[in-house]
Amino acid sequence: MKRILTILLLLYITVPLTAQKASDARMNAFISSLMQKMTIDEKIGQLNLLTGGEATTGSVVSSGVENKIKKGQVGGIFSMSSPARIRKAQEIAVTQTRLKIPIIFGMDVIHGYKTMFPIPLGLSCTWDMNLVERSARIAATEASADGLNWTFSPMVDIARDPRWGRISEGNGEDPYLGSQIAKAMVKGYQGDDLWKNNTIMACVKHFALYGAGEAGRDYNTVDMSRVRMYNEFLPPYKAAVDAGVGTVMTSFNEIDGIPATANKWLFTDLLRRQWGFKGMIVTDYTAVNEMIDHGMGDLQQVSALALKAGVDMDMVGEGFLTTLKKSLQQGKVTQKQIDDACRRVLETKYKLGLFDDPYRYCNEERAAKEIYSEANRKEARAISAESFVLLKNADYTLPVKKSGTIALIGPLADNRSNMPGIWSVSTDFTKPVSVLEGLKEVAGSNAKILYAKGSNLTEDSLLEQRATMFGKTLGRDNRSDEALLKEALDIAVQSDVIVAALGEAAEMTGESASRTDIGIPDVQRKLLEALLKTGKPVVLVLFAGRPMTLVWEQQNVPAILNVWFPGSEAGTAIADVLFGDVNPSGKLSATFPQNVGQIPLYYNHKNTGRPLPDGQWFQKFRSNYLDVSNDPLYPFGFGLSYTTFSYSDITLSSNTFKPNEKITATVTVTNSGNITGKEVVQLYIRDMAGSITRPVKELKGFQKIELKAGESKTVSFTISAEDLKFYNSDLKFVAEPGDFKLFIGTNSRDVKEVDFKLL
Incomplete structure (x- = not known):
């Protein structure tokens, strides 16, 4: 029997892999054949992303778009919608250009399309991945019904400075919660088959570290160690990549003194080689051109830098379109670099089924029926x-x-x-x-x-x-x-x-x-x-x-x-x-400070060598302020209910375990109030002594449960060595033996705790 199960398991794994290899082979053959027919101008044209002008957030609106399509100078358009308009633009591309290559159409579908859900920061406070995924699924259904096939979402930048306006567009301060949301959003947008006309390609952004800008000022400089990047800021991007996100967008900030859009380590070494990302990289709005003001050279120089770093598509700035051919002639970029970028753009279109049917998203009947429907609005009401x-x-x-x-x-x-x-x-x-x-x-x-x-x-x-x-x-x-x-x-x-x-x-x-x-x-x-x-x-x-x-x-x-x-x-x-028809159950995904002088303030900080003792407001020669306590106004994970919940002490299946073993932490949660309510049970862990300093708490799990008045439920979490891993000073992902604390509670502050040891 065991042998039969093993054979069935191997077949289950092998058949999809074989099918995927065959599909990849067909795509590679198709793209290779197409590229053999393309001129250098047509290849560079595929790298050009323009705006249709309906809704933009920058200062530039593309001009002469229709004429550029006819010349083969447009690979994609964003901020254009409706099946009729998109069909018209697509018809130009597939009937009036030499090779009839279709266009990809994108839009900033961030937290809904016509039916709008809570802003992403609000949505993250549901702590409900099914709802998060569902919101993205509805957004994809509506956007695709209106002719679109690409969204510049999810934004997964970790943000710990609420002065930064774009904190509203992300999922808060925590890499674990942010990673779960990143996966749910990608799955919601892309579904299980991008050839289906109700799915759209996701684009994780902004890669990378955009949420850590100095002084909370947008587009500002970021400077941090690799250890901090890997442990605190990169996990949500990697989670999106692991979930199969199709595209990645560059960020405006610099990293290690190099603007992200020209950072070869970021895109080639980390994203492609270390993480295995095979999709398309697109810049943010005029990000190539803006490297001139960063002090990286003129438009030709910065365009070449972006291409060599691994960028495939230039949004709005047209630096690729106007300079890459000259750079190729002068030996500043290579034919292979242009070909690689072009191939990834064409592969993106192939994966969306656009070569099979350029008009698969242009169905006016779908648009009339599936956009802003009563059912979608009903779900939006419940999710909100x-x-x-x-x-x-x-x-x-x-x-x-x-x-x-x-x-x-x-x-x-x-x-x-x-x-x-x-x-x-x-x-x-x-x-x-x-x-x-x-x-x-x-x-x-x-x-x-x-x-x-x-x-x-x-x-x-x-x-x-x-x-x-x-x-x-x-x-x-x-x-x-x-x-x-x-x-x-x-x-x-x-x-x-x-x-x-x-x-x-x-x-x-x-x-x-x-x-x-x-x-x-x-x-x-x-x-x-x-x-x-x-x-x-x-x-x-x-x-x-x-x-x-x-x-x-x-x-x-x-x-x-x-x-x-x-x-x-x-x-x-x-x-x-x-009115109490719904009992509130949201929990904060970002810490609320008492005042701006405490910023940045986040729960998973590290201790200093002179930490303030628990329960103390001020002590001289300790890490604190004269005029305000170190405490937040509302901690990460905080949120009240119209009912109350009580927690039992934590029970561990064992207080020691080996790297190849697991332990279970169990707590009983009771609705001690008078009405039904939902509670987010949160699990945190602290590594008490590591080869590098470790945070005072790290979120490692959560479960959202519903309890009737007086009802109790046992909630269990399984902890393995994988949950204890971090990137050490050599950037190796390791779990180190030693003592740990485990916390379970209603927020990051109000918790029960117990000790355990990894042998």
Whole structure:
């Protein structure tokens, strides 16, 4: 019997491998035959990625696109959508060019297409990989129905500085959680077969280290050791590669003094040779050209550097198109380098089935039926509610009753365009559900909803202009701050409870949206203070694209619900949670500091030689501040519920094990409250003594469970030597024998612990 099982297992492994080899052989033969017919100009043309001009985030819009397609100077187009428009452009490529090579069409489909899900930082707070994957699957279905076959997502940059605007676009501070999300997103976009017309090619970005820019300023310099790169920042990119991501995008920052887009070690040595990536590398928006300002040479020089580093496709800048032939003639690049880049672009198109059917994504019937459907919006509503993080709920202020009078106040209370958040380039801003609309729909006729704007986004009108770009205005009210406040207080005194919809506007985070002050804007804070003085219960519904500084709010506001930017169904999802139809279960994926002076602040830091003793606020000649404790306001993994959970002590199957063995850690979690709720049970490990210094805690596992009131569940985690591995000073991935601590709890701070040893 054992022999039969072995044979079946070998057949199970061998047949797919044989089929894959045959498929690769067919692709290689097809591409080789095609490339033998191509001129040098046609090969270089394949390396050129232009914008269709519908939705761009840079300062350049490609011109003369149609004429360039006819000349064979376009390999791909992004920011063009709809089956009709894409079919028209594709027809030019496959009927009016010599070799009839199809175009690949991309778009920034970041957290949804027409149906928008929570911003990625919010989505990461679900800690539910099935929901993460499902959101990407729906996004791929909608985008592909509109003619697209490529997305510039997922962004997996580890970010530990909330001043950086693009923290909103990633998955927070932790490499383990980030890696799980990277895999789920790639699987959701690409599915199990890229030839299916409802899947799209994913593009992991930004490779690499973009989230570690100095001072939290976008596009800024990054400088860190290889040990830190490998252990803390590279894992999510590698997870995406291991999951089969088809393409990789370069980052704007420099690494080791070389801009990433020209970094041969990064793309050739690490990505291709060490990790085995065989797909296409594309630059970010004009990243080749921007190396001129980095001080790397003129356009011809920087274009040659990028190609030699391993870059295959140049986004918008057209440095490849205009200089590579000259560089080839002058011996500054080789024919093989151009051929290798061209081959990878053509392979990407082959893998998408475009050579088989260039119009496989151009189906107007699909577009009419599958985009922004009722079913998709229903799922968006449910997923959004799972992303909300309850930060405070004193005296059971929440949930709000569906009766009496509710005052809804704030500049974000009756606004649709800001609900999808950043990177919602494809959505119709008139369609998202506002908070006001959502409360009225969910409460029905049982409650009276009164509304007042209360304040503008900020006192500074110029700042508001910068913070409400891309059609996401809040409609600045020209009345005085005093008049707006009076109107709000007039309805507040009539109410039983006040819901204050405050925080950031959507475009206060995202690309080129760094902030040095990450608190609630000035005039909104004054509004909140005045509302609290009425003596009515106040619920702060916080809109945010980053961790914010909320010490005063935590001290004074009875209830705080962080809703991030929830997407198309924002208002209904918020109402579901406010009224208790959904019990919040989100957990933070990024630490909230007390103030900006603590930044960068993250849970998996290392100890100094003079750590502050546990429970201490300050001690001279220790690593601390004079004016504030080392503690975060809200730790990584934190999030409350309308119920409570208790944890038993941890039980280990053994407190020692060998590298070829495993142990099991078990804890019993009990819903000690009165209603059903979900809890994210989190596992952390600490290596007590290593050949290099190790973090005080590292996330190594989590499970999201649902418990009825009074119900208990045993949760088990299996730990192997693989979970204990790290990159040592020689960049070898090792598990070192020695003593470890294991922690299980409701967040990174509040945990049970036990010791074990790897022999």
